[in-house]
Amino acid sequence: MTDEELLEKLKALEVWSGHREMSLEDVATIQPGLGRIMPEVGARTWKLYYAAKAENWPLATFQAKEIKGLMELGAFTRPKHEEALNQFMAENWKPVQDAIAAKDFAAFETTFHKAVDAANAYHELKDKPYIVWKLPDAPPPDLDLRPRKKS
Ligand code: HEM
Numbered sequence: 001m002t003d004e005e006l007l008e009k010l011k012a013l014e015v016w017s018g019h020r021e022m023s024l025e026d027v028a029t030i031q032p033g034l035g036r037i038m039p040e041v042g043a044r045t046w047k048l049y050y051a052a053k054a055e056n057w058p059l060a061t062f063q064a065k066e067i068k069g070l071m072e073l074g075a076f077t078r079p080k081h082e083e084a085l086n087q088f089m090a091e092n093w094k095p096v097q098d099a100i101a102a103k104d105f106a107a108f109e110t111t112f113h114k115a116v117d118a119a120n121a122y123h124e125l126k127d128k129p130y131i132v133w134k135l136p137d138a139p140p141p142d143l144d145l146r147p148r149k150k151s
Contacts, residue, residue, distance in 0.1 A: 032073070045067060049112060050139035056145050056146065057103050060108075071088070071093070084122055096112055098111075
């Protein structure tokens with residue numbers, strides 16, 4: 001079998017999802033873009049801020065890392081945004097993660113607000129000036145943010 005023939009066979013291949021048959025192309029098409037990833041980034045950014053404020057550094061570390069992973073996923077599924085997302089992570093997110101690693105809330109607060117301003121500038125750059133993320137006034141109600149004592 002030639003490589004071309006193999007490729008044709010793979011393209012025609014259908015797999016059962018548990019609900020319907022899907023081709024490899026279908027599976028690729030339904031991977032999340034920024035429209036699905038960004039609302040989760042926003043929710044985790046909210047949790048991140050109030051976790052840091054409560055000095056729950058393990059939770060803040062976790063949320064910042066999850067956001068990094070989501071940004072990497074977005075850069076992969078939407079290569080047209082890869083450069084901007086990578087630049088944001090290197091220039092704006094790394095300082096936030098460094099402040100968390102240093103358990104320094106003052107540095108966190110400065111770098112966090114700078115990162116939010118930068119994120120909103122990227123929204124404008126990406127022709128979405130109407131998307132302006134803002135930090136909610138109250139902590140997220142679905143997580144106990146208090147630091148856990150080591151048992
Ligand atoms: C921590 C940083 C960021 C936060 C908190 C954030 C937050 C959000 C939120 C909440 C939305 C969805 C609004 C909605 O539909 O309800 C959104 C959309 C979007 N964001 Fe971000 N964002 C961040 C960084 C970035 C960066 C660095 C870029 C650069 C590419 C970016 C590009 C976009 C785009 C293109 C959309 C529109 C997606 C679509 O619906 O097609 N964001 N953002």
